[in-house]
Amino acid sequence: MKSRIAFVAFNTFREAVRDRVLYNLIAFALLISAAAILVGEISIDVERLVVINLGLTAVSLFGVVIAIFIGIGLVSKEIDKKTLYTVLSRPVRRWEFVVGKFFGLTGTLVVNTFFMAIGVFLALLYVARHFEKADLPVLAALYFIVLEFFVVCALALFFSSFSTPIMSALFTFALFAVGSLSDELRGFARMATGLKGALMTVCAYVVPNFSAFNIINQAAHGDGVPGRLILYNTLYALLYSTIAISGAVLIFQRRNLK
Amino acid sequence: MAAIEILDLEKTYRIGFWHSRQKLALRPLRLTIEQGEVFGFLGPNGAGKTTTLKLLMGLVPPTAGTARILGMEIDDPRVKAQIGFLPEQPYFYDHLTARELLTYYAQLSGVPAKERSARVAAMLQQVGLVESAGVQLRKYSKGMLQRVGLAQAVLHNPKVVFLDEPMSGLDPMGRREVRELIQQLRSEGKTVFFSTHILSDAEALCDRVAVIHGGELQGVGAVAELTPQSQGKVEIIFCAPSVPAALTSMAIEARVSGDMVNAVIQQGQQEEVLDILHRERIRLISLTPVRSSLEEYYVEKLRPKESGKGAGA
Ligand SMILES: Nc1ncnc2c1ncn2[C@@H]1O[C@H](COP(=O)(O)OP(=O)(O)O)[C@@H](O)[C@H]1O
Numbered sequence: 001m002k003s004r005i006a007f008v009a010f011n012t013f014r015e016a017v018r019d020r021v022l023y024n025l026i027a028f029a030l031l032i033s034a035a036a037i038l039v040g041e042i043s044i045d046v047e048r049l050v051v052i053n054l055g056l057t058a059v060s061l062f063g064v065v066i067a068i069f070i071g072i073g074l075v076s077k078e079i080d081k082k083t084l085y086t087v088l089s090r091p092v093r094r095w096e097f098v099v100g101k102f103f104g105l106t107g108t109l110v111v112n113t114f115f116m117a118i119g120v121f122l123a124l125l126y127v128a129r130h131f132e133k134a135d136l137p138v139l140a141a142l143y144f145i146v147l148e149f150f151v152v153c154a155l156a157l158f159f160s161s162f163s164t165p166i167m168s169a170l171f172t173f174a175l176f177a178v179g180s181l182s183d184e185l186r187g188f189a190r191m192a193t194g195l196k197g198a199l200m201t202v203c204a205y206v207v208p209n210f211s212a213f214n215i216i217n218q219a220a221h222g223d224g225v226p227g228r229l230i231l232y233n234t235l236y237a238l239l240y241s242t243i244a245i246s247g248a249v250l251i252f253q254r255r256n257l258k
Numbered sequence: 259m260a261a262i263e264i265l266d267l268e269k270t271y272r273i274g275f276w277h278s279r280q281k282l283a284l285r286p287l288r289l290t291i292e293q294g295e296v297f298g299f300l301g302p303n304g305a306g307k308t309t310t311l312k313l314l315m316g317l318v319p320p321t322a323g324t325a326r327i328l329g330m331e332i333d334d335p336r337v338k339a340q341i342g343f344l345p346e347q348p349y350f351y352d353h354l355t356a357r358e359l360l361t362y363y364a365q366l367s368g369v370p371a372k373e374r375s376a377r378v379a380a381m382l383q384q385v386g387l388v389e390s391a392g393v394q395l396r397k398y399s400k401g402m403l404q405r406v407g408l409a410q411a412v413l414h415n416p417k418v419v420f421l422d423e424p425m426s427g428l429d430p431m432g433r434r435e436v437r438e439l440i441q442q443l444r445s446e447g448k449t450v451f452f453s454t455h456i457l458s459d460a461e462a463l464c465d466r467v468a469v470i471h472g473g474e475l476q477g478v479g480a481v482a483e484l485t486p487q488s489q490g491k492v493e494i495i496f497c498a499p500s501v502p503a504a505l506t507s508m509a510i511e512a513r514v515s516g517d518m519v520n521a522v523i524q525q526g527q528q529e530e531v532l533d534i535l536h537r538e539r540i541r542l543i544s545l546t547p548v549r550s551s552l553e554e555y556y557v558e559k560l561r562p563k564e565s566g567k568g569a570g571a
Pocket residue numbers: 256257258271272273281282283301302303304305306307308309310
């Protein structure tokens with residue numbers, strides 16, 4: 001069971017690499033070097049702030065775009081192209097296939113993020129000339145960004161199990177946008193009353209809380225990250241992805257492969 | 259124990275946005291195929307052949323009915339290790355090379371790691387893809403993809419092999435190779451269940467055939483049983499860039515595809531045609547008796563349906 005999931009995951013990773021997904025790293029490298037060189041010229045004290053803020057935001061956005069655009073096709077493309085026929089007529093269960101695809105894409109994103117992280121730290125070294133203890137929260141911020149990718153991939157996979165690729169991309173992107181504002185959403189819900197308040201509260205808590213994963217600003221200021229937040233975010237991402245993937249499996253299990 | 263027992267398997271697709279309309283694809287089908295048989299599943303396009311195979315592979319859930327393969331229910335995970343499947347017009351991961359694809363499938367089928375590369379190499383050899391084994395499948399021709407498809411279907415040494423239209427879209431050479439492969443599977447004692455709309459293929463290979471039309475079984479039995487003895491025609495295939503003039507003057511109709519010519523002649527003409535080929539130093543590829551009687555059976559069985567359908571529409 002485990003080995004079949006790993007084989008599917010590895011094949012997904014290999015496909016992403018051969019489809020030149022990692023080429024986004026070139027754009028990222030250009031962006032981060034340009035930023036480092038430019039802020040190095042103009043200011044004295046804000047370079048760290050700018051490089052970390054800009055670098056981590058780019059890491060997050062690049063990854064989310066990849067997660068959505070590959071995530072929506074992970075399973076649906078294989079149904080359309082009928083490559084699934086020769087996989088599912090082997091001793092591979094449908095849930096194993098879905099989980100393998102999920103880990104293939106998240107694995108790709110982890111590798112991608114690893115290289116981007118190197119870029120961010122190099123830029124940091126370039127502007128500040130040395131590393132300091134205050135750089136550690138950047139690692140935590142990167143970890144949270146990876147957690148965010150897990151949830152986005154799971155959502156894209158979930159939506160694509162029952163809707164068209166374009167709709168799935170829209171749904172996932174909308175949830176990502178709304179979820180990034182979920183702190184504000186929860187605030188509004190608290191202020192509203194009655195039925196409207198109740199509905200808003202439900203919404204605010206069902207939408208994935210992406211703002212909890214965003215500690216880019218704190219990291220840029222060198223603020224420490226409480227261990228409890230790391231634990232909570234890890235559990236939250238795990239739970240949310242598991243639910244979304246289970247939903248995708250349940251729907252996929254019943255599907256006719258056309 | 260039978261190789262395949264189909265027990266009233268039936269399928270109605272639900273179509274339209276709300277899945278409100280129904281499309282009948284297969285009426286309750288009951289068939290038993292014994293181990294070691296080469297079984298032909300015959301029918302025109304849209305007859306329900308692919309649907310039947312997809313039901314057996316667990317790719318679509320049946321509306322009703324069940325099936326057993328080697329005594330196990332088809333949703334039993336152990337079944338999948340014992341079967342091989344070639345889909346209709348197969349399409350594979352085109353970012354992989356043939357060797358990578360077969361290795362991946364061997365992994366998924368649970369071929370032990372030690373045996374994998376030897377197994378893959380042997381299959382590449384068998385289907386004649388050794389030279390292009392390192393080329394990505396996106397560069398493969400249709401005929402080459404079909405060979406990859408055959409290789410992946412028998413890679414893990416399955417006991418029962420399902421082939422959906424294995425010869426369609428192939429040139430005469432490719433068709434002959436598929437026939438040879440099926441013969442070989444037979445000699446290895448495997449059960450082969452293949453669908454086709456080409457009668458001569460079924461006649462040349464099958465122990466028994468079933469004829470299906472409009473989702474309904476029309477008849478099943480040995481080719482000889484379904485049809486009285488034939489009044490022979492012969493399908494002849496040879497290597498030539500065009501139809502030799504000597505044959506055209508005999509009023510023989512022939513099809514040219516690539517550097518191959520395919521003609522159906524009367525048994526009485528056989529000697530003469532072979533003489534001509536010999537004289538012109540043309541290489542003969544194959545000579546297969548065509549029993550037109552199964553064709554007649556087929557046409558007779560299916561004609562009332564077609565016209566009925568036409569009137570209703
Ligand atoms: N996914 C599907 N949705 C709706 N109808 C289908 C689907 N697949 C096949 N059919 C219909 O079922 C019938 C049988 O099709 P099929 O099994 O593909 O025939 P064959 O393989 O013999 O050509 C056809 O009328 C076809 O239109």
